Amino acid sequence: MADFQVNKTIAEINQKIKDGEAVVVTAEEMIGIAREVGPVEAARKVDVVTTGTFGIMCSSGAFLNFGHTKPRIRASKVFLNGVEAYAGVAAVDCYIGVTQTREDDPLNKVFPGRFRYGGGHVIEDLVAGREIQVTAKSYGTDCYPRRSYEVTMTLKDFPNAWLLNPRNAYQNYNCAVNFSKKTIYTYMGILRPDCMNANYSTSGQLSPLLNDPYYQTIGIGTRIFLGGGVGYVIGAGTQHNPGVRRSENGVVMGGAGTIAVRGDLNGMSAKYLRGASMTGYGTSMNVGIGIPIPILNEELARRTGVSDDEIQVPVVEYGLDYPDGGGSPITYVTYGQLRSGEIEVDGRKVTTAPLSSYAVALEICETLKSWIKSGSFLLGEPQETLPSVPR
Amino acid sequence: MKSDNVLLIFKSNIMYKPVIYRLARDFDLIFNILEAKILPRREGRILLELRGDQGQIDQGIKFLEEHEVVVERLADKVWREEDRCVHCGACTGLCPTHALSITSPNMRVAFDVTKCVACGMCGLACPFGAMRDITLFDPFAEGRTGQQYQ
Ligand code: SF4
Numbered sequence A: 001m002a003d004f005q006v007n008k009t010i011a012e013i014n015q016k017i018k019d020g021e022a023v024v025v026t027a028e029e030m031i032g033i034a035r036e037v038g039p040v041e042a043a044r045k046v047d048v049v050t051t052g053t054f055g056i057m058c059s060s061g062a063f064l065n066f067g068h069t070k071p072r073i074r075a076s077k078v079f080l081n082g083v084e085a086y087a088g089v090a091a092v093d094c095y096i097g098v099t100q101t102r103e104d105d106p107l108n109k110v111f112p113g114r115f116r117y118g119g120g121h122v123i124e125d126l127v128a129g130r131e132i133q134v135t136a137k138s139y140g141t142d143c144y145p146r147r148s149y150e151v152t153m154t155l156k157d158f159p160n161a162w163l164l165n166p167r168n169a170y171q172n173y174n175c176a177v178n179f180s181k182k183t184i185y186t187y188m189g190i191l192r193p194d195c196m197n198a199n200y201s202t203s204g205q206l207s208p209l210l211n212d213p214y215y216q217t218i219g220i221g222t223r224i225f226l227g228g229g230v231g232y233v234i235g236a237g238t239q240h241n242p243g244v245r246r247s248e249n250g251v252v253m254g255g256a257g258t259i260a261v262r263g264d265l266n267g268m269s270a271k272y273l274r275g276a277s278m279t280g281y282g283t284s285m286n287v288g289i290g291i292p293i294p295i296l297n298e299e300l301a302r303r304t305g306v307s308d309d310e311i312q313v314p315v316v317e318y319g320l321d322y323p324d325g326g327g328s329p330i331t332y333v334t335y336g337q338l339r340s341g342e343i344e345v346d347g348r349k350v351t352t353a354p355l356s357s358y359a360v361a362l363e364i365c366e367t368l369k370s371w372i373k374s375g376s377f378l379l380g381e382p383q384e385t386l387p388s389v390p391r
Numbered sequence B: 001m002k003s004d005n006v007l008l009i010f011k012s013n014i015m016y017k018p019v020i021y022r023l024a025r026d027f028d029l030i031f032n033i034l035e036a037k038i039l040p041r042r043e044g045r046i047l048l049e050l051r052g053d054q055g056q057i058d059q060g061i062k063f064l065e066e067h068e069v070v071v072e073r074l075a076d077k078v079w080r081e082e083d084r085c086v087h088c089g090a091c092t093g094l095c096p097t098h099a100l101s102i103t104s105p106n107m108r109v110a111f112d113v114t115k116c117v118a119c120g121m122c123g124l125a126c127p128f129g130a131m132r133d134i135t136l137f138d139p140f141a142e143g144r145t146g147q148q149y150q
């Protein structure tokens, strides 16, 4: 353990939150503070930095229990508004994934397909309080004789409804371009031929894992803003890879860490859980996540003070290279350059556009900040931090 | 000086009638052809930017309508569903006229309908269906006659 001039614990910060004395700032505000007074002074001054992101997160879904029926059913197929939910679990449990499309969706038969409704939209409808149609089928057993069931339900009718996302909040990600001769429709949006535009995701300097690049404070049990309500990190997400190349400031130079999260859908809002339709690709959902980073020492103050200009993003070609299983960076740019609206790739000027909403990410930072300031949101002590690499 | 983008639809009976030049001669309007297409033996469509005083623009449009040209002002027809827009910016990289652009410092996406040429790219790019009216998008699609669709 390095020797720090500032040493705080999460318990101490929580006490300050309870006493209404904690100093909470957003990741954007922290950049200015760290620059102005330096990391040591910033660590003395600031207790918590709030981060946020609102992007398309395909590895998301909800576990629902729709309640036992009379007579009983052990549902083997479940559809919610025509979208299939996985029912290979106990009787009336199912998991609706956000990329699941409607049974009758034309998909890409007329290219590019529009994918107007899918699992993400079902979840949005639920948290918005709208009615959804639940259809279940079964083969019937002695203990669960019923073979079919159909009912209209709203969120409050479900005995249990949790958002349960196996991979969210990717720490950094690719910037996508297309070198092929035709327009392509991808999960990174629409990419015009001959590298005419570039799309990037993540909220950069506001992004949760980019503010704690070695996951020193994030792990199972970290309490977070999730979809407008309260949720928890339940461990590393799938594909979590701390070993990705890092720049001198320790920030990863590509997709690296991820988190798995859980939270009760009750209390979440359709503003922060939004069904998404990616033309030519499929359905998904935008998820709003905000993680509070406790500033335990000057190292964390320095890391949360990192700005868009100091975060490197790999530019990856999606026309030929990525689909083939490649994806090596052509070059690196910074979020600062991406946000300017134009980058240079191979000597060409390329228009850039974000897919992840910085505006909503900022709102999430502010909301989380007000929750903590009001004393209603205490920091969760991680029982085990995410797997990391030596600093 | 005001600027308005309008879609003019010339039915086959008036397709070859010279009327547009009179916008400049009689109404002192500056017009800029953004896009034009003739669907053989059926109708012609011109997407026009009109610049002038509001009064002159209104009179010019009235004149066109008197000559049986169907005129649709894009500003009345194309809009953004504000509560569906999450200000992500996904549409901004594809908008050819910068009608959609990210504003500083709050990073929200502004929509300036006076710059819109109804190309339809944002309708394809927006994951949340915020850009409407989709029916007007692709104004050069076959079968469009000018009446409002539901
Ligand atoms: S239709 Fe959309 S993309 Fe095309 S010019 Fe108008 S705002 Fe821009």
Ligand code: SF4
Pocket (backbone or CB within 6 Å): B080, B084, B085, B086, B087, B088, B089, B090, B091, B092, B100, B109, B125, B126, B127, B128, B129, B130, B131
């Ligand atoms: S893509 Fe849609 S949601 Fe995103 S900024 Fe454009 S209109 Fe708004």
